[in-house]
Amino acid sequence: MKKVTEMTREELLELQKELQKQYEDFKAQGLKLDMSRGKPAAAQLDLTNGLLTALDDYHTESGLDARNYGVLDGIPEAKRLFSDLLGIPAEKIIVGGSSSLNLMYDEMMRLMLFGTQGEKPWKDVKGIKFLCPSPGYDRHFAVTEDMGIEMIPVPMSADGPDMDVVEKMAAEDEAIKGIWCVPLHSNPLGACYTDETVDRLASMKTAAKDFRIFWDNAYGVHHIYEEVTLKDIFKAAEACGNEDRILYFFSTSKITFPGAGLAIMAASVSNVAEIKKHMTVQTIGYDKLNQLRHVKYFKTADNIRAHMRKLGDALRPKFDMVLNTLEEELGGTGLASWVKPKGGYFIALDTLPGCAKATVAFAKEAGVVMTGAGATYPYKKDPKDSNIRIAPTYPTPEELDKAIHLFCLCVKMSGVNELLKQRG
Known part of the structure; x- marks a missing residue:
């Protein structure tokens, strides 16, 4: 196909x-x-069905009855499993319920109500703000907006957020209290933070003494x-005397079962002590049976890594299908651009400016629901109206083939309509 952006008006009308x-x-x-969210398909969930029958005993390695009350911050063997997997000392880990988003919301709320390390509660800070690398994760932005915190978009690249912008803003404004980060295979761009990006985040000067990095290592x-x-964000921050800056989150939502997995939060020893002080009022403890079930099923961090290689093998054909179809249908047209991710759950595509909402609307009218255009930006306001998040994981291969071909058609339709509008 001839490059569509170079077609005459007559050619565009015919197309x-x-x-x-x-x-x-x-x-x-x-x-x-x-295709609106990154949900695992049933076939993917089947890969860990053994988890359902893994609990042959309800006692922990210390003899504790996991059916009963107790153990506020997670059983030791679950902490050790995540410690080995992520390289985080066990004493810095809190094992929660099934949702890392829940842990993020709770921590943001604690900071709002109580403050941290002797600093005033964030609710008492006039004009509080948060840095939001964009395009980014819509649920992060929803948490921030729910708290009444002003969101400041920060440009993203394949290496992470624009650190020149981040450093300048964080150093100049003490009302800027933190930043959202998805450091590996980011949602939706698939960005992987470089060592330099990690080091600069860990070491940068901040006007706010209680500046916090919400490090959501979801993928x-x-x-x-x-x-x-x-690169290890804790070690990088500790080397600069900024270990309290890091609030680390992770879950098995895309490893085992999203509705019945495990989530963790990790922080400096002093932050953990502060968090546990409030947790003792909030809860007597999370689901220890589920923690024990995961430990008995996986046994070691290497077994989790082996499982994730199987999962990668299962997802790769779906990503290949999407990427190959995008190239076949849109490559060379000038109507869209995208990046092949190294991992994660999404593929981000940029239409011509002003075409994302129209593309998603066309797809919905024809029976394919996509993530809402603008969802990957604070307040759902994509300044170019161009970014769309594609989630290939949930549909069957047959469904995905139909959906992505329809999607490409919708990109073409919205692009041609926009070009005709521009040319009067």
Whole structure:
């Protein structure tokens, strides 16, 4: 196909008619497909069905009855499993329930209500702000907005957030209290933070003494095309005397079962002590049976890594299908650009400016629900109206094939319509 952005008005009108006919054919199929979130498919969940029968005894290695009250911050063997997997000392780990988002929300709320390390509660800070690398994770932005914290978008690249912008803002404004980070295979760009980015985040000067990095390593072991090693943020921060700055989150939501996995929070020893002080009022403890179930099923961190290689093998054909179709249908047209991720759960695509919302609307009308356009930016306001998050994991291969071909058609339709509008 000739580069669409270089077509004459007459050629665009002819192409518009052709695309409309193809679109009507898709609509006639009565599709009802959901690609709005990065949900595991049933076949993926089946890979850990052994977890359901892994609990042959309800006693921990110390003899504790896991059915009963007690153990506020997680059984030792669960802490040790995550410590070995992530390289974090066990004494810095709190094992929670199934949701890392829940742990993030709770920690943000604690900072808002009580402050940290002797600093005033964030709710008492006038004009409080948070740095939000964008495009980014919509649920992070929802937490921040729910707290009434002003969100400041920061440009993202394949290496992480624009650190020149981050350093300048954090150093100049004490009302800026932190930053959201998804350091490996980020949602949605697939960015992997470089060693330099990690070092600069750990060492940068901040006007706020209680500046916090919410380090959501959600896809830390979710490699598909290439295994990427992330520099240890705790060691980098400790070397600069900034260990209290790091609040680390991780879960098995995309490893075992999203509704019944395990989530952890890790922080400096002093932060953990502070957090546990409030936790003793909030809860008597999380689900120790589920913690024990995961430990008995996986046994070692190496077994988790082996499982994730199987998972990568299962997901790779879906990512290949999407990436190959994007290239076949949109490559060379000038209507879209995208990056092949090394892992994670998403593929981010940029349409021509002003076309993302129209593309998603076309897809929905034809029976394929995508993540809402703008969702990857604070306040759902994509300044270019161009970024779309593609989630290939949930549909079956057959469904995904139909969905991605329809999606490419919708990108073309919105792009051609925009070009015609521009040319009057």
